[in-house]
Amino acid sequence: MIDFHHSTTVQEPGAGRRFLRSPRWPVSKSRFFKVAFLVIVLVVVPAVVPAVMAAVLYANDHPVLYNSISNEDFYGTQGNNIVNNDDSIAVGVGTFSGAPYASADTVYYTVEIYFSLVCSGALHTCVFDGLNSRRLMFVMGTGGGTIRLSGIHFKDGFVDSNSGGALSFYDAALVSIEVCKISSNQATYGGGLYARNRGTTINIYTTGFDGNTVTNYGDDIYTNAADFIWHSNCPPDWSGTPTPGSDLDTYSYNGGTVSGTIKSFDIGTCTFSGSCPPGEYKIDSMDFCDNCEPGKFSGEGSSSCSSCPAGKYLTNAATSVESSACTSCSSGQYGGTASATCSPCASGKYLTNAATGVESSACTDCSAGQYSGSASVSCSLCDAGKSSTPPASSCFACAMGTHSPTGSPCLDCEAGKYNQNLQQGSCTNCGTGRYSSTTGNTAVSFCLNCEAGKTSSEVIRTTPCPACPEGTSAPAPGLSFCRSCPAGTYSNNPDGAANCALCGIGKYGSATQSTSCDDCVAGTFNLVEGSVTCDKCPAGQKMNDAGNGCAVCPNGKLVYG
Numbered sequence: 001m002i003d004f005h006h007s008t009t010v011q012e013p014g015a016g017r018r019f020l021r022s023p024r025w026p027v028s029k030s031r032f033f034k035v036a037f038l039v040i041v042l043v044v045v046p047a048v049v050p051a052v053m054a055a056v057l058y059a060n061d062h063p064v065l066y067n068s069i070s071n072e073d074f075y076g077t078q079g080n081n082i083v084n085n086d087d088s089i090a091v092g093v094g095t096f097s098g099a100p101y102a103s104a105d106t107v108y109y110t111v112e113i114y115f116s117l118v119c120s121g122a123l124h125t126c127v128f129d130g131l132n133s134r135r136l137m138f139v140m141g142t143g144g145g146t147i148r149l150s151g152i153h154f155k156d157g158f159v160d161s162n163s164g165g166a167l168s169f170y171d172a173a174l175v176s177i178e179v180c181k182i183s184s185n186q187a188t189y190g191g192g193l194y195a196r197n198r199g200t201t202i203n204i205y206t207t208g209f210d211g212n213t214v215t216n217y218g219d220d221i222y223t224n225a226a227d228f229i230w231h232s233n234c235p236p237d238w239s240g241t242p243t244p245g246s247d248l249d250t251y252s253y254n255g256g257t258v259s260g261t262i263k264s265f266d267i268g269t270c271t272f273s274g275s276c277p278p279g280e281y282k283i284d285s286m287d288f289c290d291n292c293e294p295g296k297f298s299g300e301g302s303s304s305c306s307s308c309p310a311g312k313y314l315t316n317a318a319t320s321v322e323s324s325a326c327t328s329c330s331s332g333q334y335g336g337t338a339s340a341t342c343s344p345c346a347s348g349k350y351l352t353n354a355a356t357g358v359e360s361s362a363c364t365d366c367s368a369g370q371y372s373g374s375a376s377v378s379c380s381l382c383d384a385g386k387s388s389t390p391p392a393s394s395c396f397a398c399a400m401g402t403h404s405p406t407g408s409p410c411l412d413c414e415a416g417k418y419n420q421n422l423q424q425g426s427c428t429n430c431g432t433g434r435y436s437s438t439t440g441n442t443a444v445s446f447c448l449n450c451e452a453g454k455t456s457s458e459v460i461r462t463t464p465c466p467a468c469p470e471g472t473s474a475p476a477p478g479l480s481f482c483r484s485c486p487a488g489t490y491s492n493n494p495d496g497a498a499n500c501a502l503c504g505i506g507k508y509g510s511a512t513q514s515t516s517c518d519d520c521v522a523g524t525f526n527l528v529e530g531s532v533t534c535d536k537c538p539a540g541q542k543m544n545d546a547g548n549g550c551a552v553c554p555n556g557k558l559v560y561g
Contacts, residue, residue: 056087056088056089056090057083057087057088057089057090058089058090058092058120059089059090059091059092060092060094061092061094061096062096062097062098065089065091065096065108066079066107066108067079067080067081067082068081068082068083068089069082069083069089069108069110069113069115069117070082070108070109070110071109071110071111071113072109072110072111072140082113083113083115084113085113085114085115085143085145086114086115086145087115087116088115088116088117088118089115089116089117089118090118090119090120091117091118091119091120091126091152092120092121092126093119093120093121093122093125093126094125094126094127095127095129096126096127096128096129097128097129097130097131098130098131098133098134104134105134105135105159105160105162106134106135106136106137106138107128107130107134107135107136107137108128108136108137108138109137109138109140110137110138110139110140110147111139111140111141112140112141112142112143113142113143113145114142114143114144114145114146114147114174115147115148116147116148116149116150117147117148117149117150117152118148118150118151119150119151119152123151123179123181123267124151124152124153124180124181125153126151126152126153127152127153127155128152128153128154128155128157128166129155129156130155130156130157130158130165130166130185131156132156132158132186133158134157134158134159135157135158135159135162135164135165135166135167135168135187136154136157136166136167136185137154137166137167137168138164138168138170139167139168139169139170139173139175140170140171140173141170141171141172141173142172142173142174142175144174145174146174146175146176147173147174147175147176148175148176148178149175149176149177149178149180150178150179150180150235151178151179151180152180152181153180153181153182153183154166154167154180154181154182154183154185154192155181155182155183155184155185156184156185157185157186157187158185158186158187159186159187159188160188161188162187162188163187163188163189163190163194163196163222164187164189164190164193164194164195164222165185165186165187165190165191165192165212165214166182166185166191166192166193166212167182167192167193167194168190168193168194168195169193169194169195169196169200169202169226170195170196170197170200171197171199171200172197172198172199172200173195173200173201173202174200174201175195175200175201175202175203176203176205177193177202177203177204177205177207178205178206178207178235179205179206179207179235179267179270180207180208181207181208181210182207182208182209182210182212182220183208183209183210183211183212184210184211184212185212185213186212186213186214187214187215188214188215188216189214189216189217189218189222189224189251190214190217190218190220190221190222190223190251191212191213191214191218191219191220192209192212192219192220192221193220193221193222194218194221194222194223194224195221195222195223195224195226195228195256196223196224196225196226197224197225197226198225198226198256199226200225200226200227201226201227201228201229202223202226202227202228202229203229203231204228204229204230204231205231205233205234205235205236205265206231206234206235206238206242206265206266206267206268206270207264207265208245208264208265208266209221209248209264210264217251218250218251219248220248220250220264221248221250221251221258222250222251222253223250223251223253223256223257223258224253224256225253225256226256227256227257227258227259228250228256228257228258228259228260229259229260230258230259230260230261230262230263231260232244232260232261232263232265234268234270235270237272237273237275238270238271238272238273239270239271239272239273240268240269240270240271241268241269241270242265242266242267242268242269242270243265243266243267243268243269244261244263244264244265244266245263245264245265245266246263246264247262247263248262248263248264250262275300275301276289276298276300276301276302277289277300278297278298278299278300279291279292279297279298279316280292280298280302281298281302281303281304281305282302282303292305293305293338293340294314294315294316294340294341295307295308295313295314295337295338295339295340296308296314296338297314297325297326307337307338308326308335308337308338308339309326309337310334310335310336310337310339311328311329311334311335312326312327312328312329312335312339313326313327313329313335313339313340313341313342314326314327314339314340315340315341329342330342330375331351331352331353331377332344332345332350332351332374332375332376332377333345333351333375334351334362334363344374344375345363345372345374345375345376346363346374346391347371347372347373347374347376347391347392347393348365348366348371348372348388348390348391348392348393349363349364349365349366349372349376349391350363350364350366350372350376350377350378350379351363351364351376351377352377352378365390365391366379366388366390366391366392367379367390368387368388368389368390368408368409369381369382369387369388369395369404369406369407369408369409370382370388370390370392370407371388371392371393371394371395372391372392372393373393381406381407382395382404382406382407382408383395383406384404384405384406384424384425384426385397385398385403385404385422385423385424385425386398386404386423387404387408387409387410397422397423398410398422398423398424399422400419400420400421400422400442400443401413401418401419401440401441401442402419402424402440403419403424403425403426403427404424404425405425405426406425412439412440413427413439413440413441414427414439414460414462415436415437415438415439415462416429416430416435416436416447416458416460416461416462417429417430417436417441417460418430418436418441418442418443418444418446418447419441419442420442420443420444427441428444429459429460430444430447430459430460430461431447431459432456432457432458432459432480433449433450433455433456433465433477433478433479433480434447434448434449434450434456434461434478435447435448435450435456435461435462435463435464435465436448436461436462437462437463437464448464449477449478450464450465450474450477450478450479451464451465451477451496452474452475452476452477452496452498453467453468453473453474453493453495453496453497453498454466454467454468454474454496455468455474455479455480455481455482456480457480457481466496467493467494467495467496468482468491468496468497469482470491470492470493470494470497470515471484471485471490471491471492471512471513471514471515472484472485472491472497472500472513473485473491473496473497473498473499473500474496474497474498475498475499482496484512484513485500485509485512485513485514486500486512487509487510487511487512487514487532488502488503488508488509488517488530488531488532489501489502489503489509489514489530490503490509490514490515490516490517491515492515492516502529502530503517503518503529503530503531504517504529505526505527505528505529505548506519506520506525506526506534506543506548507519507520507526507531508520508526508531508532508533508534509530509531509532510532510533520534520543521534522542522543523536523537523541523542523543524536524537524543525537525543525544525548525549525550527548527549537550538550540552540553541553
């Protein structure tokens with residue numbers, strides 16, 4: 001018999017691929033399940049059974065596959081999580097054998113359900129192996145639907161004193177076998193395939209049989225009242241011409257029919273030419289369509305998916321037809337090329353126009369003194385006395401010695417000011433009679449009093465206080481103005497006088513703010529410091545040399561004044 005082959009290498013599904021994925025069998029849309037098709041069952045009660053969507057599962061090992069399709073307790077075994085009618089299982093690349101989940105003589109046993117099994121890799125890289133000890137599949141009716149098998153290699157099946165070493169179909173089962181390989185299986189009847197009962201119909205497309213043997217009849221196939229339809233053309237939605245091989249050892253019995261060219265067929269020039277629906281694309285040299293990844297879209301018949309542009313997203317590609325299916329990210333969010341979702345700008349950042357957002361760097365940090373929550377389109381100002389360190393989601397109280405106007409960083413109090421409290425919008429002036437040349441003052445004690453003899457009327461002074469001018473004084477520290485020296489006193493210290501000096505004996509000061517005192521004139525005197533006038537001496541006398549009294553003029557002299 002001819003050996004089936006496929007020359008194109010297809011990447012094996014790896015650990016990074018989803019367990020649940022969405023390959024599609026690219027046969028006629030009228031014949032194959034559609035993922036979006038809803039089966040609505042109406043019952044004669046005042047209620048409607050909810051719609052059921054056909055599922056597509058990826059089975060990467062035997063236990064998963066067994067639990068998916070083995071729905072009958074046969075020799076003490078039964079799977080669970082059984083597929084629904086019209087579901088599809090994309091079989092992973094590798095070998096599937098009976099142990100440890102299988103009945104005594106059959107690996108997969110199904111009753112009155114229908115589904116699709118399709119190899120997800122290159123043709124015949126998905127191998128069902130009976131290990132020369134078990135039949136591979138036993139199908140008891142298909143519930144009115146069709147079981148479809150595609151691209152699978154059924155090998156080394158075995159049943160002793162029974163029929164169908166690889167495959168057995170009973171009870172009006174409807175089956176389509178497409179681009180499969182059936183080899184080295186053994187049975188009493190139908191080493192490769194056995195079918196019985198009226199209504200059982202087997203369609204075979206481009207499938208090879210090789211090395212199957214029996215002890216009685218039908219090395220490759222045996223029919224007992226069932227119908228076989230042998231197709232010499234490529235499967236539906238495939239173009240080209242298959243290559244016919246050797247004739248098969250077939251047997252027809254009890255009214256069953258075998259029609260068509262009864263040969264083992266090679267793939268020949270058959271290539272998939274069907275159109276994948278919107279939201280899917282055809283995988284090169286493989287016989288199913290795969291869903292576009294989230295964030296990508298495709299039109300009908302596409303061989304690849306297109307990415308949503310930056311700033312847009314697409315969660316479910318299955319219904320995507322064009323770029324208009326991609327939704328713009330909301331303001332405050334960004335999305336890279338082919339994004340399934342938009343990502344919000346993190347707290348402390350903002351993004352006004354998401355259409356240009358490509359990555360997180362598209363989000364702008366809020367400035368110091370501002371904050372934001374996630375997905376913000378603008379930043380909020382911190383209250384007076386509070387600030388933030390970019391990027392910030394909240395504000396903190398400014399420390400002592402600092403202040404912050406609304407929406408500002410915490411700033412050190414300027415020289416000439418202080419702040420002895422937390423969370424202040426402004427600093428307190430040192431006030432008159434004080435100065436401070438340092439910044440960040442945390443208490444009024446950092447404001448220094450003007451020294452005696454020096455004053456300041458400024459409420460904010462950053463340098464030492466100036467000296468009082470001559471003729472004035474500042475008798476205490478921390479004064480805001482200089483006091484004029486009263487009459488009878490004076491000051492002439494250029495560095496500032498703390499106190500005004502009294503005019504001495506024999507001197508007087510009649511004016512205020514004096515820088516010196518005047519001597520008593522001839523014929524006058526005073527005996528008290530700080531005098532504002534001088535007293536007159538008696539007639540014929542003058543002020544003595546000490547200035548503290550009068551003296552008689554010498555003989556022959558007069559006092560003028």
